[in-house]
Amino acid sequence: MIPELGLFALVLAFCLAIIQSFAGLAGAYWRKTEWLALVRPMASGQFVFAALSFGLLTWSFIVNDFSVEYVAFNSNTELPLFYRVAAVWAAHEGSLLLWILTLSVWTLGVAWANKDMPDVFRARILGVMGLINCGFMLFVMATSNPFTRLLPAALEGRDLNPLLQDPALAIHPPILYAGYVGLAVAFSFAVAALIEGKVTSNWARWLRPWTLLAWVFLTVGVALGSWWAYYELGWGGWWFWDPVENASFMPWLMATALIHSLAVTEKRGLFKSWTVLLAISGFSLSLLGTFLVRSGVLISVHAFASDPARGLFILIFLGLCIGIALGLYAWRAPALGSGGGFKVLSRESFLLFNNLMLVVAAGLILIGTLYPLFIDALEMGKISVGPPYFNLVFLIPTLPMVLLLGVGMHSTWKRARWEILWLRLKMPLLIAGTLALGISFAWGRPSILTFVAVFAGVWVILSALSEIRQRQKMGRNFFALPRSIIGMLVAHIGLGLFVLGVTVTSVFSIEKDLALRPGDVVELAGYQIKLESLRNIEGPNFDAVEGVVTIRRDGEVVTTLYPQKRVYRVQTSPMTEAGIDAGWTRDLFVALGDDLGNGSWSLRIQFKPLVRFIWLGALVMAFGGLLSISDPRYRKKRKAEAQAPELAAGATP
Amino acid sequence: MIRFLAPIIILAILVSFFFVGLYKDPSIVPSPLIGKSAPAYELPLLLKPGETLGTEKLLGQVYLLNIWGTWCFACRAEHDVLLEIERQNIVPIYGFNWKDDPHLARQWLAELGNPYVASMVDTVGRVGIDWGVYGAPETFLVDQNGIIIHKLIAPMSMQIWHEDFLPLIRQLKAVQR
Numbered sequence A: 001m002i003p004e005l006g007l008f009a010l011v012l013a014f015c016l017a018i019i020q021s022f023a024g025l026a027g028a029y030w031r032k033t034e035w036l037a038l039v040r041p042m043a044s045g046q047f048v049f050a051a052l053s054f055g056l057l058t059w060s061f062i063v064n065d066f067s068v069e070y071v072a073f074n075s076n077t078e079l080p081l082f083y084r085v086a087a088v089w090a091a092h093e094g095s096l097l098l099w100i101l102t103l104s105v106w107t108l109g110v111a112w113a114n115k116d117m118p119d120v121f122r123a124r125i126l127g128v129m130g131l132i133n134c135g136f137m138l139f140v141m142a143t144s145n146p147f148t149r150l151l152p153a154a155l156e157g158r159d160l161n162p163l164l165q166d167p168a169l170a171i172h173p174p175i176l177y178a179g180y181v182g183l184a185v186a187f188s189f190a191v192a193a194l195i196e197g198k199v200t201s202n203w204a205r206w207l208r209p210w211t212l213l214a215w216v217f218l219t220v221g222v223a224l225g226s227w228w229a230y231y232e233l234g235w236g237g238w239w240f241w242d243p244v245e246n247a248s249f250m251p252w253l254m255a256t257a258l259i260h261s262l263a264v265t266e267k268r269g270l271f272k273s274w275t276v277l278l279a280i281s282g283f284s285l286s287l288l289g290t291f292l293v294r295s296g297v298l299i300s301v302h303a304f305a306s307d308p309a310r311g312l313f314i315l316i317f318l319g320l321c322i323g324i325a326l327g328l329y330a331w332r333a334p335a336l337g338s339g340g341g342f343k344v345l346s347r348e349s350f351l352l353f354n355n356l357m358l359v360v361a362a363g364l365i366l367i368g369t370l371y372p373l374f375i376d377a378l379e380m381g382k383i384s385v386g387p388p389y390f391n392l393v394f395l396i397p398t399l400p401m402v403l404l405l406g407v408g409m410h411s412t413w414k415r416a417r418w419e420i421l422w423l424r425l426k427m428p429l430l431i432a433g434t435l436a437l438g439i440s441f442a443w444g445r446p447s448i449l450t451f452v453a454v455f456a457g458v459w460v461i462l463s464a465l466s467e468i469r470q471r472q473k474m475g476r477n478f479f480a481l482p483r484s485i486i487g488m489l490v491a492h493i494g495l496g497l498f499v500l501g502v503t504v505t506s507v508f509s510i511e512k513d514l515a516l517r518p519g520d521v522v523e524l525a526g527y528q529i530k531l532e533s534l535r536n537i538e539g540p541n542f543d544a545v546e547g548v549v550t551i552r553r554d555g556e557v558v559t560t561l562y563p564q565k566r567v568y569r570v571q572t573s574p575m576t577e578a579g580i581d582a583g584w585t586r587d588l589f590v591a592l593g594d595d596l597g598n599g600s601w602s603l604r605i606q607f608k609p610l611v612r613f614i615w616l617g618a619l620v621m622a623f624g625g626l627l628s629i630s631d632p633r634y635r636k637k638r639k640a641e642a643q644a645p646e647l648a649a650g651a652t653p
Numbered sequence B: 001m002i003r004f005l006a007p008i009i010i011l012a013i014l015v016s017f018f019f020v021g022l023y024k025d026p027s028i029v030p031s032p033l034i035g036k037s038a039p040a041y042e043l044p045l046l047l048k049p050g051e052t053l054g055t056e057k058l059l060g061q062v063y064l065l066n067i068w069g070t071w072c073f074a075c076r077a078e079h080d081v082l083l084e085i086e087r088q089n090i091v092p093i094y095g096f097n098w099k100d101d102p103h104l105a106r107q108w109l110a111e112l113g114n115p116y117v118a119s120m121v122d123t124v125g126r127v128g129i130d131w132g133v134y135g136a137p138e139t140f141l142v143d144q145n146g147i148i149i150h151k152l153i154a155p156m157s158m159q160i161w162h163e164d165f166l167p168l169i170r171q172l173k174a175v176q177r
Helices: A002-029 A033-062 A069-074 A081-089 A092-112 A119-143 A167-196 A201-232 A243-268 A272-295 A308-335 A347-377 A387-410 A418-442 A448-473 A483-508 A612-629 B002-022 B073-088 B102-112 B126-130 B158-176
Strands: A510-516 A521-524 A527-538 A542-553 A556-561 A564-568 A574-577 A579-581 A586-595 A601-609 B042-044 B052-054 B063-068 B093-098 B118-122 B138-142 B148-153
Touching: A002 A033, A002 A092, A002 A119, A033 A069, A033 A081, A033 A092, A033 A119, A069 A092, A081 A092, A081 A167, A092 A119, A092 A167, A092 A201, A119 A167, A119 A308, A167 A201, A167 A243, A167 A272, A167 A308, A201 A243, A201 A272, A201 A574, A201 A612, A243 A272, A243 A347, A272 A308, A272 A347, A272 B002, A308 B002, A347 A387, A347 B002, A387 A418, A387 A448, A387 A483, A418 A448, A448 A483, A483 A601, A483 A612, A510 A521, A510 B102, A521 A601, A527 A586, A527 A601, A542 A579, A542 A586, A542 A601, A556 A579, A556 A586, A564 A586, A574 A586, A574 B073, A586 B073, A586 B102, A601 B102, B042 B118, B052 B118, B063 B073, B073 B093, B073 B158, B093 B126, B102 B118, B118 B126, B138 B158, B148 B158
Parallel strands: B063 B093, B093 B118
Antiparallel strands: A510 A601, A521 A527, A527 A542, A542 A556, A542 A564, A564 A574, A579 A586, A586 A601, B042 B052, B063 B138, B138 B148
16 A cells, blocks of 8 residues: 555656646746746645655665565665665666655755745746656656556565665765756756846856755765775776766766856856856756666666666657757847956956866766767767776866966956966965975876876965965955855865875875785785785675785784675675775775685785875865855845846847 | 757757667677677687687587676676686686786786686787677677577676576576486
């Protein structure tokens, strides 16, 4: 009965979403106040029933109801409770339901926040969001019902994919989805603005915190995924340019571009059609990512559900959704106009450059990800594009961007002055240059790329700090600065940390693959690493061999690591659990390989300096985003739209 | 005007490519070799460079031929699964070390374990062309008469092994009896 109720709740949510869309879009078109009044309650109702549906599926997992096919395929009685809950979104059907729930939460937020937004405009946004959610609910009901019964019921479930039995990966999808789906808000704002035919400064001000929030979720989600890959896949790499990773990274790049372009649109009324286009593309890339992951058109280590019927549905949905938005764009954007000019040396120019580089980076990744597909579709054979391509082409746009970021931060709107920039930036320039020289020579393998990358990282951090100092010189307390400014500076410091982490890790890591017997000692980067013993242990749903590895430095024990090689009982798949000694300055990473016979085991040992900065940087960036969102300016009620500086609403005839 | 139309044109192109791609499964490359005899070849062995092995010498047994290389990211993922299959001792696995440095390949086997009865070395990838190899890892299933029964272009997983390979192997072995 419970699963049937779950499906029923989903059908109800679908009905409410249809009413929400119709009342919102048609009500705004014909100016029917009574229709408009329906929109918010429908959005709330949609959320309630989506949450109920999701809750009932979760319940089926908690009570091990193996008469539900989806539960039987993805859970097991031996699975701990936490993972039984996380298993809800472990495969296609449940993760779509999570997607729907997430979108209804965002819808709820848009319905009730931004008090000064005109009802008509809000109704249009909610109308568009309702349509998107209708599409997804239809998708679930037509092709991917998670509540399908399995008769007769299974006695025992097939267990959760062992790769997913990990705390970071269990919370990774909800966070990432919150980001993906959050971009739907920007998309809906853009479509609503195109329907109205105007983009105002207020429009950008309302949209900024939503975009920032989605971006924060994306940042944390992508970082979590990378962290997971680092310690779970067992190779010590942190990014593989896998299609699924790219699918999450491209929307992040677009969202980053959007945040910056929204700043220009809000403050200066420029880049209007560009901002709208970015808002559409960000969510489009989210949809594209879903399509790529779910349809099986590309091979990926992450792809776990592929089915052409589903692929076709998403493709049609994606085509309609993005097609209509871009059609509206082609029709309405030319009339949006842009007021005011700016000099070459100005904050606008730097932000434009930032935008172009981010979009170019996303474009190059998209090409690399889709290239095998193009070649295949053109009957030119089958190929795959690997990390060497991505590593190279990603640097081409991003390195100049990071280098110019420092100057951009210090530039003023409209027109900046070289003299002032030089005055402010000469110290950061000097220090960053010296440090970069020092670091790239310190390890004895200097290269131009290392120098430039270390320089870029330090430079970004220092120029952000110098901006704070400048503001203090002008007599303003750090904490009295607008939060959006503090947030921006913090996020840029995070970027600097990230760049440093990536550079130092990729250049100065040491790794060794060794065959060791218990008692053997090896030297690595000044540490003595000893395999003490091996033992068999038994987990709740797996058996494992565990190595006891002590790490000494100058005879002193630094730490003991316990890398494991697990075999999960139900799916009999082997998994590596690396032993990691994490530190601010370096990680020591030990992964247990295989039994080589005659008592020795293969071990992979790595020394990874500053690797933590990669995720620390991402977290600092996300924190900066949160600081910005907390700026009261976004919540301050401005008086009627007409009194706000109306920025060229259809100003050009 | 064209500036504003460009995005939707790009979308149209992308969607049409996706539509075609949807009906092409990247992991099933229609191999013209399936149902035909394995190409004739003889290659030196990785661990015993003096000896050679090839289609003719392998006649009379059902075996897996696994294309691998130390440069191949997915091969490392697959390696544990191959070791597990070897432990089950159902069919022998022969390795086909493709476009690789034999020195690194030997080191790899010493460190990660060796699931192969023997590995043949195709450093330049010439024999690989005959097999229609387009990327590692690939796994072929060959029967007693040297006929290629099945080809997998993806890392082997326990699921694929149980669902695709084992039923075929059981059939082959039943015929043998």
